[in-house]
Amino acid sequence: MDVFKNIIATKIAQATDLKIEQIKSYIEIPKGNENGDYAFPCFRLAKELRKAPPVIAQEIAEKVLVNNINNAIDKIEVTGGYVNFFINKEEMAKQILANFSNQGQYGSSKIGQGKNVVIDYSAPNIAKPFHIGHLRTTVLGGALYNIYKYLGYNAIGLNYLGDYGTQFGKLIEGYKRWGNEYKIDEDPINELMKIYIRINALCKEDEKVLEACRGNFKKLEDGDPYCVELWEKFKKVSIKEFQKIYDLLGSKFDSWDGEAKIAPKAKEVIKILEENGTLIQSQGAKIVDLENEGISTPCMIQKSDGSTTYASRDLAAIMYRAKTYDFDKALYVTSYEQILHFKQVFSVAKHLGIDDKYVKGLEHVSYGMVMLPTGKMSTREGNIVKIEDLLNESIKRAEEIIAHKNPELENKEEIAKKVGVGAIIFSNLSTSRVKDITFDWNAILNFQGETGPYIQYTYVRTQSVLKKSGYIPEIAEVSFEWLTDNYSQEVLKLICKFEEILEQVTQKEEPAILAHYLIDLAKAYSSFYNENKIIGENEEIQNTRVYLTRATGEVLKIGAKLLGMEMPEKM
RNA sequence: GCACCAGUAGCUUAGCUGGAUAGAGCACUCGGCUACGAACCGAGAGGUCGGGGAUUCGAAUUCCUCCUGGUGCACCA
Numbered sequence: 001m002d003v004f005k006n007i008i009a010t011k012i013a014q015a016t017d018l019k020i021e022q023i024k025s026y027i028e029i030p031k032g033n034e035n036g037d038y039a040f041p042c043f044r045l046a047k048e049l050r051k052a053p054p055v056i057a058q059e060i061a062e063k064v065l066v067n068n069i070n071n072a073i074d075k076i077e078v079t080g081g082y083v084n085f086f087i088n089k090e091e092m093a094k095q096i097l098a099n100f101s102n103q104g105q106y107g108s109s110k111i112g113q114g115k116n117v118v119i120d121y122s123a124p125n126i127a128k129p130f131h132i133g134h135l136r137t138t139v140l141g142g143a144l145y146n147i148y149k150y151l152g153y154n155a156i157g158l159n160y161l162g163d164y165g166t167q168f169g170k171l172i173e174g175y176k177r178w179g180n181e182y183k184i185d186e187d188p189i190n191e192l193m194k195i196y197i198r199i200n201a202l203c204k205e206d207e208k209v210l211e212a213c214r215g216n217f218k219k220l221e222d223g224d225p226y227c228v229e230l231w232e233k234f235k236k237v238s239i240k241e242f243q244k245i246y247d248l249l250g251s252k253f254d255s256w257d258g259e260a261k262i263a264p265k266a267k268e269v270i271k272i273l274e275e276n277g278t279l280i281q282s283q284g285a286k287i288v289d290l291e292n293e294g295i296s297t298p299c300m301i302q303k304s305d306g307s308t309t310y311a312s313r314d315l316a317a318i319m320y321r322a323k324t325y326d327f328d329k330a331l332y333v334t335s336y337e338q339i340l341h342f343k344q345v346f347s348v349a350k351h352l353g354i355d356d357k358y359v360k361g362l363e364h365v366s367y368g369m370v371m372l373p374t375g376k377m378s379t380r381e382g383n384i385v386k387i388e389d390l391l392n393e394s395i396k397r398a399e400e401i402i403a404h405k406n407p408e409l410e411n412k413e414e415i416a417k418k419v420g421v422g423a424i425i426f427s428n429l430s431t432s433r434v435k436d437i438t439f440d441w442n443a444i445l446n447f448q449g450e451t452g453p454y455i456q457y458t459y460v461r462t463q464s465v466l467k468k469s470g471y472i473p474e475i476a477e478v479s480f481e482w483l484t485d486n487y488s489q490e491v492l493k494l495i496c497k498f499e500e501i502l503e504q505v506t507q508k509e510e511p512a513i514l515a516h517y518l519i520d521l522a523k524a525y526s527s528f529y530n531e532n533k534i535i536g537e538n539e540e541i542q543n544t545r546v547y548l549t550r551a552t553g554e555v556l557k558i559g560a561k562l563l564g565m566e567m568p569e570k571m
Numbered sequence: 572g573c574a575c576c577a578g579u580a581g582c583u584u585a586g587c588u589g590g591a592u593a594g595a596g597c598a599c600u601c602g603g604c605u606a607c608g609a610a611c612c613g614a615g616a617g618g619u620c621g622g623g624g625a626u627u628c629g630a631a632u633u634c635c636u637c638c639u640g641g642u643g644c645a646c647c648a
């Protein structure tokens with residue numbers, strides 16, 4: 001509520017020599033209700049004014065009181081070194097609900113207008129199964145994509161497919177050797193994975209095989225027809241499989257261009273770096289030394305056999321994206337295993353001769369790993385949990401619960417899908433990015449407490465109330481005096497915070513902030529719901545509480561949608 | 572060895588650029604469905620915020636150091 005903050009800051013400014021902006025940065029929101037709605041701590045002023053904080057607080061409080069001609073502030077209290085401001089509860093409710101639009105766009109803004117944000121996320125490797133490790137980037141990137149859009153940015157979602165590199169040399173080698181032993185047409189990804197695991201094992205045993213694999217990749221890069229044909233086949237079947245998962249998760253991308261498309265442009269990168277003298281020869285390869293940047297590992301740009309590297313392709317991608325999208329921000333959503341890689345690439349990007357704006361806009365959005373209780377997942381070793389299995393299991397769980405709690409429900413399958421998938425998405429987004437996640441079936445299939453289904457359930461209850469009330473009032477029919485109890489006020493304050501929460505998410509690239517917010521809102525509404533009778537009181541009260549219910553439901557729905565969760569109307 | 576990240580209740584975790592009594596959820600104990608959906612609400616118990624030091628009126632938060640765990644460190648991507 002900037003309105004009230006402004007009023008308070010203005011009043012303090014009148015009472016002191018401080019500047020409004022400075023006062024505003026000091027004003028904070030107290031923890032408990034007993035300390036009011038806003039607080040001004042005087043500790044920092046103590047040194048300058050050479051007085052004890054409580055004395056300063058007392059003086060400010062008195063001066064502000066004298067000037068108080070505004071009915072927004074109910075009372076001012078001094079506790080310790082704080083001046084605590086209590087806002088008139090009716091005014092609070094009035095301001096917040098007046099601000100609440102009925103257009104289904106609450107919290108959206110134009111702060112991002114004219115800014116392009118490219119978000120590189122999901123990016124699964126072709127011919128490898130989509131496992132729960134990939135879920136985080138897919139869901140995290142998707143949420144950022146939605147939220148940036150909602151704030152007015154021109155967000156561009158890139159699914160930078162891992163369709164290139166020595167791994168394909170390996171796959172081609174394996175296919176050449178044992179392709180006819182596997183039923184690739186029936187179950188492509190799993191069969192290809194078996195080949196991949198087998199060829200990896202062989203590479204470990206025999207250095208010559210590994211060289212052959214690298215040779216295959218070089219051939220692929222040089223356009224060898226057989227290799228290209230195989231590669232295209234692998235790619236086609238893989239995308240088909242991935243799309244199934246994206247359909248379930250609701251993931252959308254604006255571009256599916258993979259590394260292969262970018263790879264030819266890597267030569268230009270090499271040329272630029274060579275010409276401006278950044279590139280040096282080392283053991284037959286070409287590298288950029290980054291000692292001066294504080295990075296002790298040099299960045300390899302070209303391998304000794306002349307093929308491109310991950311880094312050179314990423315650099316080419318930066319140039320391509322700068323040119324194509326003119327980005328203000330370029331986000332890379334990958335696990336923290338790649339921190340060094342992006343540090344190197346972003347450093348080398350300074351030497352590409354592109355506008356400084358692009359270099360500054362590069363940002364690695366890293367996240368922790370998903371581990372199994374038995375340790376790290378590895379496609380090569382075959383100990384993975386596939387996303388498809390996880391989603392299906394979760395949907396099954398939702399079906400069981402519905403069968404038990406609400407057997408009469410219509411469209412059971414559709415709702416079970418929303419709930420099951422929502423549970424998975426939410427659980428992926430509810431912990432901060434940096435944290436590792438140990439995968440646990442019990443935890444992820446729990447639908448109680450701080451979970452996706454809890455938010456959905458709360459929303460369903462709001463809709464149930466609206467339906468039962470049969471009439472959605474206008475703001476003019478709301479009597480703010482019925483919103484002065486602590487439960488209503490709690491809900492109101494949260495509704496008010498929504499837009500600020502969305503901005504925080506983009507500042508920190510952290511959708512978990514929104515996830516926690518939705519939990520808080522759902523909890524506050526549940527308490528409100530439990531303590532107040534909504535329908536059947538007199539018309540005035542009913543209209544008021546129904547209005548609050550409607551507002552809450554809308555924020556929950558918008559917020560969930562931004563995270564990538566669908567809201568059922570019943571469950 | 573060097574670099575980066577993390578360590579908060581039995582488990583999973585929140586804590587904004589330092590601010591009031593460190594908030595939740597799960598599990599556990601107890602209470603609440605003849606008011607609108609109990610996938611809910613309320614109460615209780617559970618904490619040397621990894622250890623130590625420093626800065627400060629004030630530190631979970633900043634700095635130093637140590638311990639523990641994770642990740643990375645040129646021809647995988």
